[in-house]
């Protein structure tokens with residue numbers, strides 16, 4: 001196996017800025033999808049930003065962040081061959097789950113990366129049946145989806161470089177490998 005490409009989100013300022021900009025694009029696209037979905041489902045677009053809704057949005061969003069990392073961690077662990085403990089932590093203003101040193105197949109890595117987006121979005125959908133205002137859950141969905149921009153960037157790299165066969169999460173980003 002041979003190193004094909006390495007991404008360092010922390011030290012590569014250009015990549016860091018690109019992903020931040022991409023996050024903004026994801027936010028706008030997600031918000032657009034939400035508006036369209038509301039129009040299609042209900043024939044009208046309704047938003048209600050009361051103080052209580054703001055607090056619910058912030059609260060649920062904050063709770064969703066460690067759950068997001070936990071979902072990464074569960075799948076890091078599930079596919080791990082070494083059985084090493086997955087690391088959780090807080091660095092550079094961000095929570096993380098990581099399993100450095102462990103190389104995963106592309107398919108496993110894609111699942112690890114996308115699991116939090118899919119599972120948290122499902123949780124938001126389930127929560128929307130709890131009687132919370134739809135504005136709260138749409139907003140949290142949009143914020144969380146924008147927060148997944150880094151994850152989506154990895155997927156973009158994997159799709160853009162079909163030669164990649166294996167991936168490793170590193171403390172600063174990701175390493176992509178090709179099979180010799």
Ligand SMILES: [Zn+2]
Pocket residue numbers: 068072113116148151
């Ligand atoms: Zn993530």
